[in-house]
Amino acid sequence: MASKISLIFIPLLVLLAIGYSLAKKNNAYSSFIKGVEEGLPLFKELFPSIIAMLLCVTLLKSCGLIDDIKSVMMKWIPQSETIIDLTPMILFRPISGSASIACFDAICKTLGPDSFTAKIAATIQGSTDTTIYILALYFGSVGVTKWKHALKTGLLTDVVGIVIGIVLAVIFLR
């Protein structure tokens, strides 16, 4: 049910964009071309940090550290597999968007994009953001050094987002 409703989101959105543009007598085609072009410089911006973070993620996986932690943990708590698979992504999430996306990519690659873990991961990605990075970027840009309660509020909110993401996915996508 949840996934059925989700399905109509994207076609509807594209329809809304084009329909509204038509109603306002705008040139939708040239707007689209312009917008796509504006996204291209992102390649140069993203590539270095993705490669850097992928190095961390690849090593974490291939050196066996995560597998070893996993097998030790699973002896004690057999249900913890999913949580351990998600842990690197969750830990990276507040610091670096590139790193947590690289982790998400690794989850999709090893467990499959439709695995239960990947679905939880997707829900978490949608309901959290790179808290520490955002705060540092925005406050840094205007020279604000005293953040008041921004950091603890942001991080607690992320924790809540993660818990909600897991709970929702467990209930509806299992």
Place this chain on the structure above:
Amino acid sequence: MNKIWIGIILLCIVYGLVTGRFEAMTSGILALPEEGLGLVCTLVFSACFWSGIMTIMYDSGLINKLAKLLNPFLRKIMPNLNDDEAYKYVAMNIAANIFGLGFAATPAGLKAIKRMKELSKEEDKSTATNEMVTFLVLNTAGVTILPTTVMAIRQSYGSVNPADFLILSFVGTLASCIFGLVLDRYYQRKALRKNGK
């Protein structure tokens, strides 16, 4: 970031060498550039596409309309801001965030916080104002309704239905935003009480 990056790499390589996983590490490192290219392509192409859709909505005035709809809500959560320019930038930032377009959201967001700093009534200008904190809490809670990058990655690995979590992540976003705003208000009140004493 530098320390974390170096720390993880050193830890992994030493651990891998001690436990004798030379082969896995070597092939992992050698496969990395191509894998990175694939991932970046997925991300950038998807961002380009959604940027195109968003530009259609922007040029036709739909985003502005959305920003106007958000306006009363923003006035409610940031009542002391009282500045049309700042509200406009905040609304544009959130509208772009809704579509998961972080790179389009950031310029508007930076303008918003710059304007907030100009309006700052704090004695010490290096202290965050309450409005700044509220705005950033909203940003860090991830107001994303359409996590386009996540869907693109799932699609690239052949997912049957890459959008099946949308409604869940929408509910999750909504809940974490509300939680963030409530918590923010709580800390504001607490600080106020402390200063009052």
